[in-house]
Amino acid sequence: MDEDFVLMKGNEALAEAAIRSGADGYFGYPITPQSEVMEYLTAAKPWEHTGMVVLQAESEVAAINMLYGGAGAGKRVMTSSSSPGISLMQEGISYIAGAELPVVIVNVVRGGPGLGTIQPSQSDYFQATKGGGHGDYHLLVLAPASVQEMADFMPLAFDLAFKYRNPVMVLSDGAIGQMMEKVKFQPQRPRMTDDELPGWATTGKKPDRERNIITSLDLDPYRQERFNQKLVEKYRKMKEEEVRYEMFQCEDAEYVFVAYGTSSRICQKSVQLARERGIKAGLFRPISLFPFPENEIEALTSHVKGMLSVEMSAGQMVEDVRLSVHGKIPVEHYGRMGGVIPTPEEIVDVLIQKFIGG
Amino acid sequence: MADINLMDIIKEKNVVYKKTKVLTDKVMHYCPGCGHSTTHRIIAEVIEEMGIQDKTIGIAPVGCSVFMYDYIDVDTQEAAHGRAPALATAIKRLLPDRYVFTYQGDGDLAAIGTAETIHACNRGENITMIFINNGIYGMTGGQMAPTSIEGMRTSTTPYGRDAHLMGHPIKMTELVAQLPGTYYVTRQAVHTPNLVRKTKKAIRKAFEYQALNRGVSFVEVVSNCNSGWKMSPVQAVKWLDENMLPFYPLGDIKVPEK
Incomplete structure (x- = not known):
């Protein structure tokens, strides 16, 4: 090595x-x-x-x-x-x-x-x-x-x-x-x-520039709204330029786990176990959670029958996955909570139970 | 009496006093008689006289002086309520050759920001802290402050501050003087010309000591808030003398050893 x-x-x-x-x-x-x-x-x-x-x-x-x-x-x-x-x-x-x-x-x-x-x-x-x-x-x-x-x-x-x-x-x-x-x-x-150091920073006012002020305060609601719009534009640009994700065996997948962080590591194994049982499973892993890879998830609806959002939570990211697919395919959630980590096997069992039956 | 042409008098050679260039031309929003304006002016004069405008970074608080950055012409950061010493800690540690000062009221420094105040002082951050104590929350309309004296009427102590019910007024300046991280601790006031001169000397020292790297220089300014106290400026000054100063006596509390 x-x-x-x-x-x-x-x-x-x-x-x-x-x-x-x-x-x-x-x-x-x-x-x-x-x-x-x-x-x-x-x-x-x-x-x-x-x-x-x-x-x-x-x-x-x-x-x-x-x-x-x-x-x-x-x-x-x-x-x-x-x-x-x-x-x-x-x-x-x-x-x-x-x-x-x-x-x-x-x-x-x-x-x-x-x-x-x-x-x-x-x-x-x-x-x-x-x-x-x-x-x-x-x-x-x-x-x-x-x-x-x-x-x-x-x-x-x-x-x-x-x-x-x-x-x-x-x-x-x-x-x-x-x-x-x-x-x-x-x-x-x-x-x-x-x-x-950036020109906007408070490093000491040099004679050739105005003083720099770091603040979040503006008592004028119209100026504040213009600032809010500037932030909205910034987030829009992030959505354009900073979406990051990984796909694992999604090309032919009929069912896709959507999972990030630790859950995505576990779901990699679940994909393998599911395929051993004859289920064409894949994994979509968002790396940037904001901006969320909504277009890339929506694109998968062309051939995917259902998505299972796997999170160690009561179901939070699943809301963004559902918003992404625009109701075109069913999206379910599976999560463990309180510090409990799910096993790859139980995730496959849930996939079968929710989407395939038997 | 002969006619006097004003333009013959308004000449550079006749100037005895003028506004420091470190104060902007913006008209202050402070109420007439308020100690903030005077203290701002003193700080700006000290910065000009020391020639450190290009090396000074101020931290404004939440409260009436939230707009300090509109008036003092130095790079300034506006902190969340009570957090100015935390900002100052990082700025000074990351830019150790700059002069960093915080400017806070009593609610900011002695209530919501008590932890930041105590720990910045205890760590001995090499900064200047200016503490305006007028015993009331001015901006929000005159509620009880941690420093409101016993019996003081405010909008949340309409029958007067009862220590058994609302706790005792806190002497923050005496408190921080106990900490090994403070180098210079003093209490001043700005409601008479003589006191203004003394406060200016104190604030000048509090800035100069930053060059020695010995810890916090802490200047309390006992001030008035005629609007919050529901008094005329003249009544407020009299009330300050008769009621605030006996509880908050003026003078140095901790001075550097010779």
Whole structure:
């Protein structure tokens, strides 16, 4: 095997990849199952080689507002947390979306609601893709399905955050965060120099420009509406340019599992098991959850008889799958909750029960 | 008496005082007599006199001074209610050679943002914190603040603040002075010319100390809110003197060791 590969936990891989992305700052608060991120960073001491700042905040509320400040200063900043902590951050995320700041937020999802469990879940899909906090906004949401993608999505997330001046969420879960797999890292990217900081950032008003103001406030409803329309246009552009997905044996499939993250890994096996039983199954895996690959899913209705949305939730993404197919084919949901992970076999059984009978 | 031509007097050589260039020309929305305007002006003058306009980043709060960025001509970020010290923490750590200051009212700094205040002070962030204490929520129409003194009538304590029912007023400045991360902690006021001069000296020091990298410089300004207090500006100043200052005595609380 290529000796550049190392064996690592998803959370650690994401931390190492963050350093290599040329991140300027990480601000976070410990919570299971993602505490390894900050533990890795504080052990790696990136401030000694890349100059990256790592700070344990007093709360998730403080951490997300540190992101606001750091991103407002034009820097590449990020945080990671898990479901209850992400809920605490929602106010700040709304302000960040409203001030159009580029930040990266990693959610290593656990079961809920409330304190819930510390085991993997996908029950934060609505919160991640539909806004989450108050006001009309969206995050750009990427869902990794492997330790390798935990690493690969970090530089991608920073690039997309800056391209759109919009918060990007990496929506992972406790399984991907905790499991160990081989991973290969991209080379170290340099941090931005002072001259490379964006022109809108608050870096100190130079005599040759007006002062820069980072705010989400406008008391004039008509100006605010124009700003809302600008955001709508930004999300429309994301739908045009940033849809990401993978298909697995969909070409001849009569039934397609739609699943992201950990569920998509399990469904790969379900496809194989179903085909061994003579059922032409395939897998559609959304990678970008917002923008959602609605056109690509709709295109499958030309030959697919039914879709099963498999999520570790009570059924959240299934709503977007149903909207995508415009009622042309039936869409069912199967989910385990509370931190329980479904087996490939039970998923096939559900497919047979819901669509084929017998 | 001979006719005086005004244009003969309004000349550069006769100038004894003028508005600092670090204040914009926008007319302030603050009520006549409000301490925000004076404190804004002091901050702007200090920034001009220190020559740090191109290195200064301000953080505005939620409350009447939410529009600080309309008046002080420096790069500014507008924070969510109470979170200014968290923003300032990141900005200063990521741009350590800049001057970073927060400007917060009592509800912002001493109620909803207490955790951010305490922990930024305790970490010894190398920033300047300006704390306007007028004992009331001005922007939302005069509700009780964490610093409203006992007996004070507000729209949510219409019979006066009863400590047994609503808790005690909090002395945030004394509190942060206990923390090892604060370097300079002082309480000032701006309702008389002499106090304005003293406050300016204090704010100047609070900015200069950032160059030493020794921790938080914290300046409380006990101020008035004649609209929120339902008083005329003159009544408000008198009430401040007679009621606020006995509970919030002016002066340095923590000064750097020589």
